[in-house]
Amino acid sequence: MLRLRAVAPYAVALLASGLLFLVFRVSPVQASAVVAEGAAGDRFAVARTLLKTTPLLLCGLGMVVAWRAGVYNIGGEGQLLAGAVLGAIVFQAGGAFAGAATPWLFVLIGGLGGALWASIAGWLQAYRGVPAVISTILLNFVILQLLLWLVNGPLQDPSLGVPLSRRLPDVAMLPRLDRQSDLHAGVLIGFLAAPALWLVLYRTFWGLDVRFAGANPEAARANRRPVRWIQLGSMALSGFLCGTAGGVEYAGSLGQIGSGLSQNWGFLAIPVALLGGLDPLGVVVSALVFGGLYAGSDNLMRFTPAGSALVTAFQAVALLAFVATRAELRRREGSAT
Amino acid sequence: MIESLAAVAMFATPTALAAIGETVGQRSGVLNIGLEGTMLLSAFAAAMVALWSGNPWLGLLSGGLAGLVLAALVGLLCVARDADQVVVGTGLNLLALGLTGAWFRSLFGQSGKLFTVPTLPKVGFWDPVSVATPLLALAVLWLLQRTYWGLTLRAAGENPVAVEAAGRSVPRYRWLGLMVSGGLAGLGGAHLSLVVSGTFAENMTSGRGFVALAMVTFGRWSPIGACAACLLIGYLESLQFSLQAAGKGVPQELLLALPYAVSLLALAFVGRGVRSPAALAAPYRRTK
Numbered sequence: 001m002l003r004l005r006a007v008a009p010y011a012v013a014l015l016a017s018g019l020l021f022l023v024f025r026v027s028p029v030q031a032s033a034v035v036a037e038g039a040a041g042d043r044f045a046v047a048r049t050l051l052k053t054t055p056l057l058l059c060g061l062g063m064v065v066a067w068r069a070g071v072y073n074i075g076g077e078g079q080l081l082a083g084a085v086l087g088a089i090v091f092q093a094g095g096a097f098a099g100a101a102t103p104w105l106f107v108l109i110g111g112l113g114g115a116l117w118a119s120i121a122g123w124l125q126a127y128r129g130v131p132a133v134i135s136t137i138l139l140n141f142v143i144l145q146l147l148l149w150l151v152n153g154p155l156q157d158p159s160l161g162v163p164l165s166r167r168l169p170d171v172a173m174l175p176r177l178d179r180q181s182d183l184h185a186g187v188l189i190g191f192l193a194a195p196a197l198w199l200v201l202y203r204t205f206w207g208l209d210v211r212f213a214g215a216n217p218e219a220a221r222a223n224r225r226p227v228r229w230i231q232l233g234s235m236a237l238s239g240f241l242c243g244t245a246g247g248v249e250y251a252g253s254l255g256q257i258g259s260g261l262s263q264n265w266g267f268l269a270i271p272v273a274l275l276g277g278l279d280p281l282g283v284v285v286s287a288l289v290f291g292g293l294y295a296g297s298d299n300l301m302r303f304t305p306a307g308s309a310l311v312t313a314f315q316a317v318a319l320l321a322f323v324a325t326r327a328e329l330r331r332r333e334g335s336a337t
Numbered sequence: 338m339i340e341s342l343a344a345v346a347m348f349a350t351p352t353a354l355a356a357i358g359e360t361v362g363q364r365s366g367v368l369n370i371g372l373e374g375t376m377l378l379s380a381f382a383a384a385m386v387a388l389w390s391g392n393p394w395l396g397l398l399s400g401g402l403a404g405l406v407l408a409a410l411v412g413l414l415c416v417a418r419d420a421d422q423v424v425v426g427t428g429l430n431l432l433a434l435g436l437t438g439a440w441f442r443s444l445f446g447q448s449g450k451l452f453t454v455p456t457l458p459k460v461g462f463w464d465p466v467s468v469a470t471p472l473l474a475l476a477v478l479w480l481l482q483r484t485y486w487g488l489t490l491r492a493a494g495e496n497p498v499a500v501e502a503a504g505r506s507v508p509r510y511r512w513l514g515l516m517v518s519g520g521l522a523g524l525g526g527a528h529l530s531l532v533v534s535g536t537f538a539e540n541m542t543s544g545r546g547f548v549a550l551a552m553v554t555f556g557r558w559s560p561i562g563a564c565a566a567c568l569l570i571g572y573l574e575s576l577q578f579s580l581q582a583a584g585k586g587v588p589q590e591l592l593l594a595l596p597y598a599v600s601l602l603a604l605a606f607v608g609r610g611v612r613s614p615a616a617l618a619a620p621y622r623r624t625k
Contacts, residue, residue: 024439072423074370130604133370133423134554137547138597145594153588270427305446306439309539313435319428320414327418 009325013275016321017314024310026303034303035296045295047181051253053291055080055245055262057190059269060276060283061197062114062241066132067278068201069234070214071125075136076242077266078143079114083243084250085147086113088165088257092155096172103174106251107189107244114243115236117143122235126228132235140266151258164258174252186252189244191284197241198280210234242266263294268312271319290315341579343462347533349571350467351376351525351542355549356556356563357474358521363553364481365514366494366507368618370426371411372522373546374433379403379526381437384537385444387454387530396454397466397527404523407433408515416511419620430546438539456535464532466524473521474564481560490514494614497621507621522546544597551600555607558614566603570596 018028039049059076066073073079087106096102121139124130150156151163174184201207213220213230220227245265250257272290276283293315297308304310355372362369369375382403387396407429414420445452457464481487492500493510500507529545530537548570549563556562577592 024443074423074427124601124605128605130554130601134547134551135601135604137544138551138601141544141597142594142601145590145597149588149590149594152590267431271431274424304439305442307442309435309438309442311435313432313439316428316432316435320410320425320432323420323424323428324414324418327414327420331418 005329008329009322010275012325013318013322017318020314020317021310024304024306026300026310031300031303034299035293038296038299039292043178044181047178047183048295049288049292050183050187051291052294053287054187054190054248054252055265056269056272056291056294057284057287058193058245058248059242059266060272060287061190061193061280062238062245063269063273064276064278064280064283065197065201065210065234065241066118066238067273068214069210069231070217071122071231071235071238072131072133073118073121073136073235073238074133074270075118075121075140075266076238076245076269077262077264078136078140079118079239079242080246080249080262080266081140081143081147082117082239083110083112083114083246084254084257084261085143085150085246086110086116086243087247087250088150088155091168091172092166096169100171102172103168103251106168106172107174107186107247110247110250111240111244114246115240118235118239118242119232122232122239125235126231147257147261148259155257157256162258165256168251168255172251173255174248182253184252186248189248190287193241193244194280194284201280206230206233242269263308264312268294268315271315274319275322340462341575343467344575344578345568345571346467346470347464347571348574349567350464350470351529351533352545352549352552352570353470353474353564353567354466354525354528355518355522355546356552356567357470357477357560358518358525359549359553360556360558360560360563361477361481361490361521362514362518363617364494364558364614365490365511366497366614366616366619366621367411367415367511367515367518368422368426369408369411369515369518369522370423370550371407371429371433371546372426372518372549373542373544374426374430375404375407375519375522376526376529376546376549377430377437377540377542378407378433379523380530380541381440381526381537382523383527384454384530388452391455393455393457393531396531397457397524400527400531401520401523404519404521404526405516406519407523408519411519412512412515415620416508416515419622422618422620434540437537441537441539451536453535454531454537457532464528466528466532471564474560477517477560491614493621494616497616501623507623511621522549525549548596548600551604554613555600555603557607569599573599 021028087109121132121135124135125132155165157166174186177183209230213227272286276286293311297311301307379400383396383400386399387393414425415422490510493507497507552566556566573596
C-alpha cells in the first residue's frame, strides 16, 4: 500500500502528460521514441542530455534548499543570470587572470553572484516581511534587463555588432571531457553537489535547522532557532547553487553572455525539484529525465513546430497531475482515519 | 496631456484588473500565484478568438472565460483539495507558458508571425475597459466592505473557523474569491492583447501577473489601493515610450526594469506593518 502511494502520483503524471501529446496530435509512442533517440541515441545525444541536465540539476538543488526552509524561491532564473553576469564583469575587468584555474573561479564567482542576488530576496523576506515568492520573480526581471543593458553597452564586444559580451579565451573555458562532443567538466559539478547537499541537509545541524524551520517555523522559533538567519542562509545557498549553474553555462558551454544565456533553466528547475520530491538525490533523477526530454525535444520538431514549448507544457501537466494525485491520496487517507 | 493620461490608464489596466481580482481572492484566503499564467493564456485566447471572429468583444469575453477555467483548476486543487497554493500556481504559470508557446508555434510557425487583432473601439483616447476599471474597483470596495457577502468572504480569509461556526461554507467563499481573481486576470490579459499591444507574442505578459501580486500587497489589500498602485506602474510603463520619443538618453533596458524595481522598493518599504489576511494561503479543512 505504501508502495502504491509513492508510485501513483508519478504514474498519473506520466499518463496525463501523455494525453497532452494527443491534444497536439503527436503520438506519445512515436514522440517518446524520437525523444529517446535524441536524448540517448549516441554519444552526442548523451552529451546533450548531460549538458541540459546540469543547469536543471544545479538550480533544482537550489530550489530544494530554499523550499525546504520554507522560502519559496522561484527566482532561480535570475540568480543563474546574476552568476553569469558577475563572471562576465570580472572577465571584462581582469581577463583570464588565473591561468588554468580561471574557469573554475568563474564557476565560484557565478555562485557568489547568485548568492548575492538571492540574498536580496532572503533579506526582504526575513527582515521586511516581503514574501520571496513575489520578490524573487521581480528580481528576475530586473537582472534580465540589467543583463540586456550590459551586453548592449559596457560589456558589449566592440568587434561584434550584436549584443554579446567578449568571448572567453579557451584557457578560461572549462576543460572538455570528450574530443568530439561539447561535454565539459562542468557537468561533474551538479552530480557532486547533489550528494553534498544531501549530507548538508540530513547530516549537519544546520541542515536540521533548515528542515525544522521549513516544516514548522513556529516550533523552530519556540525552540529559539534563529529562523530569520536560517531563511536568509538557505536563500543564499539556494542562490549560490543557481548562480553556479550560471557560471557553468558561462565558462562551460557559452563563453559569452547575451539574451540567450538561459533557456528558462531556473524556472524549469522548480518542477524538477518538486517532482524530485524536494530531495537532493531525487532531483538528480528528475533532472536527468527532464534534461533528456529537452535534449530530445529538438527531434520533436519533425512532428510539430511546437517543439520545446510542448516539453514545457508536458512538465507543467506532469507537475499538476502529480500534485493533484498526492492531494487526493492525502484526503482519502484523512477520511479513512 | 489628456492623451498621455489615457496612455497611463491603458498601460495600468491589465495589471490593475488582475490586482483588483486578486485582492478579492486573497481576502478570501487564496493566494493565486498563477495570475501571470492566467493573464498569458487569456491574452492568447482573446487574441485568437478576436482574430478568427473579427469581433474584439468576443475576444474580451473569451479572455475572461479562459481566466475562469484556470481559476477553476486552481480551485479543484487548492480549495476542493488541500494542495500547496504556491506549487499549483507555479505549475499553472508553467502550463500557460508551455501551452501558449506550443499553440502559437503550431499555428504561426517556429519563429512566430506578427499579426494584428481587431482592437476594442476607443472613445477619444480612452478605451472602455480602462474607463470601467476604476469604477469596478469602487464596486468591489463596496461589495467587500458594505455587504454581508463581503464580510463573510473576508472572514474566510481571516478566520475560516468562525465562518464555519456561523454556518457558512468556507470553500464556497474561497471558490467565489478565486473566480473573481481568475475572471478579472483573464479580462486583464485580454485587454493586454486586444488594446495595449493589438497582437500576441510568446510570454507577452512579461511579469505583469507578478507585478499585480506585488501591487495587491502594496495596495494594502484594498481594491482602490491596488488600482492606485497599478496607476504608478502604468505611468512607469508609459515612460518607456514617452522618454524614448523625447530622445532622452536613458537606456531602454533600464526603463523596462523600472516597474519591477519600483514594485520591489514599494514592497520593501510597506511590506512590514501591513497585515495580510491571517489565513492567506493556508488550506482549509473542515473541522468535524
